[in-house]
Amino acid sequence: MLKVQICIQKIYTINLSYRRKYMLKKIFVALVFSSAMFVWSGSSFAGGHCVGSTMSDAYTGGKYPQQYELSEYESAASCTMKFSDNPSIASINATIQGNPGSLPPVEDRLPDEPLVVVPYESIGKYGNTINFLSNATEAGTSDMLSTRHVNLVRFADDLSTVVPNVAKDYEWNDEFTTLTFMLRKGHKWSNGEPFVARDVEFWYEDLMMNPKIREKPYPYLLVGGEPMTVDVIDDQTVRFNLPSPFPGLLATLATSYNQAFMPSHFLEQFHPEIDSNADANAQALGFADGWDALAAYYGNSGWTDTPTPLLRNPELVDGLPYAAYPSLEAYMTIEDTTEGRVYAANPYFFQVDTAGNQLPYIDYQNERYINENEIRLLKLVNGEVDYKSQSVQLESAPQLLDGSESGGYNIQINPGCGAALFSFNVTHPDLEKRKVYGDIRFRQAMSIALDRNEINDVAYYGMGVVEQFTGMSPAPDFVREDMKMYMTQYDPDASNALLDEVGLKDVDGDGFRELPNGEPFAMNIDYATQGIGGVEVELVARMWNDVGVKTSFKEVTPDEYRGSQSSNALDVHAWDKGQPLAIIAGDPETFKAPFGNYFNHTQGMLWAAYIDSNGDEGVEPPQWVYDLSDGIDKFQSYALGTPESNEWGEKITTMLTEQTLLIGTVKAPFPTYHRNALKNFTQFKTTSYEYYRTYPYLATQWWLDE
Numbered sequence: 001m002l003k004v005q006i007c008i009q010k011i012y013t014i015n016l017s018y019r020r021k022y023m024l025k026k027i028f029v030a031l032v033f034s035s036a037m038f039v040w041s042g043s044s045f046a047g048g049h050c051v052g053s054t055m056s057d058a059y060t061g062g063k064y065p066q067q068y069e070l071s072e073y074e075s076a077a078s079c080t081m082k083f084s085d086n087p088s089i090a091s092i093n094a095t096i097q098g099n100p101g102s103l104p105p106v107e108d109r110l111p112d113e114p115l116v117v118v119p120y121e122s123i124g125k126y127g128n129t130i131n132f133l134s135n136a137t138e139a140g141t142s143d144m145l146s147t148r149h150v151n152l153v154r155f156a157d158d159l160s161t162v163v164p165n166v167a168k169d170y171e172w173n174d175e176f177t178t179l180t181f182m183l184r185k186g187h188k189w190s191n192g193e194p195f196v197a198r199d200v201e202f203w204y205e206d207l208m209m210n211p212k213i214r215e216k217p218y219p220y221l222l223v224g225g226e227p228m229t230v231d232v233i234d235d236q237t238v239r240f241n242l243p244s245p246f247p248g249l250l251a252t253l254a255t256s257y258n259q260a261f262m263p264s265h266f267l268e269q270f271h272p273e274i275d276s277n278a279d280a281n282a283q284a285l286g287f288a289d290g291w292d293a294l295a296a297y298y299g300n301s302g303w304t305d306t307p308t309p310l311l312r313n314p315e316l317v318d319g320l321p322y323a324a325y326p327s328l329e330a331y332m333t334i335e336d337t338t339e340g341r342v343y344a345a346n347p348y349f350f351q352v353d354t355a356g357n358q359l360p361y362i363d364y365q366n367e368r369y370i371n372e373n374e375i376r377l378l379k380l381v382n383g384e385v386d387y388k389s390q391s392v393q394l395e396s397a398p399q400l401l402d403g404s405e406s407g408g409y410n411i412q413i414n415p416g417c418g419a420a421l422f423s424f425n426v427t428h429p430d431l432e433k434r435k436v437y438g439d440i441r442f443r444q445a446m447s448i449a450l451d452r453n454e455i456n457d458v459a460y461y462g463m464g465v466v467e468q469f470t471g472m473s474p475a476p477d478f479v480r481e482d483m484k485m486y487m488t489q490y491d492p493d494a495s496n497a498l499l500d501e502v503g504l505k506d507v508d509g510d511g512f513r514e515l516p517n518g519e520p521f522a523m524n525i526d527y528a529t530q531g532i533g534g535v536e537v538e539l540v541a542r543m544w545n546d547v548g549v550k551t552s553f554k555e556v557t558p559d560e561y562r563g564s565q566s567s568n569a570l571d572v573h574a575w576d577k578g579q580p581l582a583i584i585a586g587d588p589e590t591f592k593a594p595f596g597n598y599f600n601h602t603q604g605m606l607w608a609a610y611i612d613s614n615g616d617e618g619v620e621p622p623q624w625v626y627d628l629s630d631g632i633d634k635f636q637s638y639a640l641g642t643p644e645s646n647e648w649g650e651k652i653t654t655m656l657t658e659q660t661l662l663i664g665t666v667k668a669p670f671p672t673y674h675r676n677a678l679k680n681f682t683q684f685k686t687t688s689y690e691y692y693r694t695y696p697y698l699a700t701q702w703w704l705d706e
Helices: 021-026 070-077 089-094 142-148 198-208 249-255 264-270 278-283 290-297 314-319 373-381 394-407 431-437 440-448 452-460 492-502 534-546 558-566 605-612 623-636 643-658
Strands: 012-014 028-030 067-069 115-117 129-134 153-155 161-164 169-172 178-182 229-234 237-241 331-336 340-345 364-369 409-414 419-424 522-527 550-555 572-577 670-675
Touching: 067 070, 070 115, 089 340, 129 142, 129 373, 142 364, 153 249, 161 249, 198 229, 198 237, 198 264, 264 278, 264 290, 278 290, 373 394, 394 409, 394 452, 394 670, 419 440, 431 440, 440 492, 452 534, 522 534, 522 558, 522 572, 534 550, 605 623, 623 643
Parallel strands: 129 364, 522 550
Antiparallel strands: 012 028, 012 409, 067 115, 153 161, 169 178, 178 237, 229 237, 331 340, 340 364, 409 670, 419 572
C-alpha cells in the first residue's frame, strides 16, 4: 500500500458553550491523531451470517484500512455474508431514466467480490433524502460530488494510504513505469451493463487524449509532457504504460475528480471515430451530430458535475435514453435544472457494509443552488442542510456557532491544505499593466505591503499561520525554511521604494500611483466566497491602497470569476490554493504555465498559449518558466522521499517562491458543517478540496436518523 505525506497534523474543535466572536481564537484545542487496532470478538460471528461490525467495534484491519474484499472479510470474521438491499430500491430504480423496469436480486447486481466498507459507528438504516447546498451548476459543487464519487482508488481517512475502490487492487512495477489495476469480476454500471477494462482504455485513449473532445490534455494525463498508453489485458485487468517513471500517478487518481473510466457501451455509439453511424445515432435523439451528443453527455473536461442533457437540451428529454450516462457512482442524476439537481441511489452500486447491506443507505440526494453567501449561511443556521463545507469560510464560524444548538447541527474547525493566495495577471491584455505585473519588483512590493499578522487576527481570529506559498502546501521538509517566509515581512517603506523603482509614481498628487507612461493605474479584485473570504480581500485591498496602488474589490459569483479568468481579463487572481506533496507528485500544473486551472489561478495564460503552440500564439515567457517546467518533470520522475526527489523538490519550490508569482498570506482552518441527524459522520482531518472533500471519509455509509 502506498503511503504519502498528509495535509497537516492538527484538528481544531470548538466548545459550543463559547460562541462569541472575540472568544473564538481561545476555544479550540488540538486533537492528536490516533489509530487503533482491535481484535475480533469471534463469538459474534463464528459459523453464521455476518451480523456487522463497525470501526468502533472490535475488528482487525485487512490489507487496507477501513475496508475488505468479501473473501477477506468472511475469512477474518468467520462468517458468511448474506446480501440485503434497500426495500425501496425498485421504486428508486423507476426514477432512473433508461434503466430496466425490473431489477435482478441484489446478489446478481453486486460484483462477485463487492467492496466491504466498515461503517464508522453503526450499521445504517435505509431511507430519506440528504439535502445539499451549492452555489450554481459547477460552482461550489465538489462537496456534493465527493459524497457519491468513485475512482479506481482513493485515500483512506489517514490521508496517507491509497486504497482500492472501484479497482479490486493495483500493482506497480519496480521502475514505476507500469501501473496495473485488477478490476472486480461481475461489476456493473448503473444500468446493469458490465464494467470492463475497455472502459478505462476508452476514457483515456478515445476521450481525454482526443483533441476534438479536449483540446489540451490535463497535465496529470501526461508524463513529462508525453502521453501514456493503456492496455486491456483482459476484462478485469488494465495496465497504464508510462513513458518514464511517474510514481505520483496513483495518488493523483486517488484525488482526481476526473474518473479513470467511462461507459464505452453507451458513449461509443456517439463517437464518430469509433462508430460509423455515430452522427445518425445522435441525430435520432435530437443532437446535431455525434460530437454534440458526446458534449452533452460527457462534456470536454471529465468533470462529472457538468450539466446533463436534461439541462443542456431540456427539449430533448423525452427522446433521450438516459438523463446522464451510466455511472459507477453511488447516485445517478434524475433531475437537472437551473435551480438544482436530484440524484437517486444506484441499484448496482458495488459496496456493502459488514452486514451485507448494499450501500448507500440514503435514498436520494437533493442539491439546491444559491449563489448569495448570506442566504446560504441563513439556511445553514436554520438547519435546512445536512452537510456543507465548500464555500464556508472561517469568518462565518461565529454566526454558525451561535445557531448550532437551535439548528441541530455540529461545526468542526479543521485545517486546510493551503491558504488564500493572490496573483497578478502577468500576461494581462493591457500592455502597460502587463509590464508592471510582470516585473518581479512589483510582485515583491505587493507581498511585503501586506500585514499578514493583522490579516490573521482580523480575518482568522488568530487561528492561522503566516506563510508564503512555495508551490507545495503544506511545505515538505525539503522546502528551505527561508522560502516558507519569503517576502512575508510587513515593510511598507521597502514596498514603496520598490514601487518607485518600477516607475509607479504619484504624478497628480492624489495619493495613488500612475503607470510608468503616466496613465492612471487602478486594480480590481474580483472574488468569489467559494474561493476566498471577503474580509481578507478587503484587508488586502486597503493595504495595497496604503502604498499608493489604487485597488478596489467586488464580490462576484464563481461563474463570473471563472468567466473573467478564462478570458484573461482579471487584474488579480484571488483563490484558496493548497498543494500537498501527494498531489504535486502526480499533477504538475502549479509549476507549468498558466500555473493553475479553471478553478483557481491561471495568471500566465498567454505564456501557456505560446508554449502549447510552439510560438505561433501567445507571448513568449521568460526562461525561468521553461526551467520550472523541466524541474517539475524531473521531480515527478522519482519516488517521493528519495534524495533525487528531495533535491528537485527543493530546486523547484525555491525557483517558484523567489518569483513571488503566487503570493501566500495566512494558512487558516475552515469550518465543516453537518446536521446531528447525519450518522456515521467522522472527524475530518482536513477540510480541503485537495483530498477531495468527503471522499476519504466514506460518505456512502452515512445515514439519516429521522
